[in-house]
Amino acid sequence: MNALETAAKAARQRAYAPYSGFRVGAALETEDGTIVTGCNVENASYSLTICAERSAIATAVGLGHTRFRRLVISSEASEPISPCGSCRQTLWEFAPDLEVESITDTSRRNWSLAELLPAGFSRSDLT
Numbered sequence: 641m642n643a644l645e646t647a648a649k650a651a652r653q654r655a656y657a658p659y660s661g662f663r664v665g666a667a668l669e670t671e672d673g674t675i676v677t678g679c680n681v682e683n684a685s686y687s688l689t690i691c692a693e694r695s696a697i698a699t700a701v702g703l704g705h706t707r708f709r710r711l712v713i714s715s716e717a718s719e720p721i722s723p724c725g726s727c728r729q730t731l732w733e734f735a736p737d738l739e740v741e742s743i744t745d746t747s748r749r750n751w752s753l754a755e756l757l758p759a760g761f762s763r764s765d766l767t
């Protein structure tokens with residue numbers, strides 16, 4: 641397991657998921673090689689839940705990082721999960737060229753973000 645995968649798995653242990661019991665960790669590699677992690681954070685008001693991927697992005701931006709190369713998502717599902725639509729769009733804002741990898745303890749799957757979000761909304765659409 642490489643450092644990014646190890647970080648995503650460790651972040652999964654910190655998930656706050658008392659309602660779904662579905663723990664997810666995410667690790668972003670920034671353009672300068674820094675690793676920033678996130679986990680899902682649920683709420684008694686269910687719809688306020690934050691996914692691991694958006695948690696990682698929010699933490700990274702708060703630390704001053706806005707350019708990313710790779711993302712690893714770690715879950716306990718039987719097959720690698722793919723990020724939800726909201727997370728795809730959030731990731732697209734910063735890294736349309738992002739490489740996305742999803743891992744379980746026994747398998748992995750890779751995509752490009754462009755493959756997962758073929759027609760993302762961008763700042764250029766606002767003009």
Ligand code: THU
Nearest residue numbers: 660662664680691692722723724
């Ligand atoms: N979840 C993530 O954190 N990332 C995903 O890619 C899919 C779903 C979380 C949200 C919620 O806390 C739990 O998994 C079940 O949906």
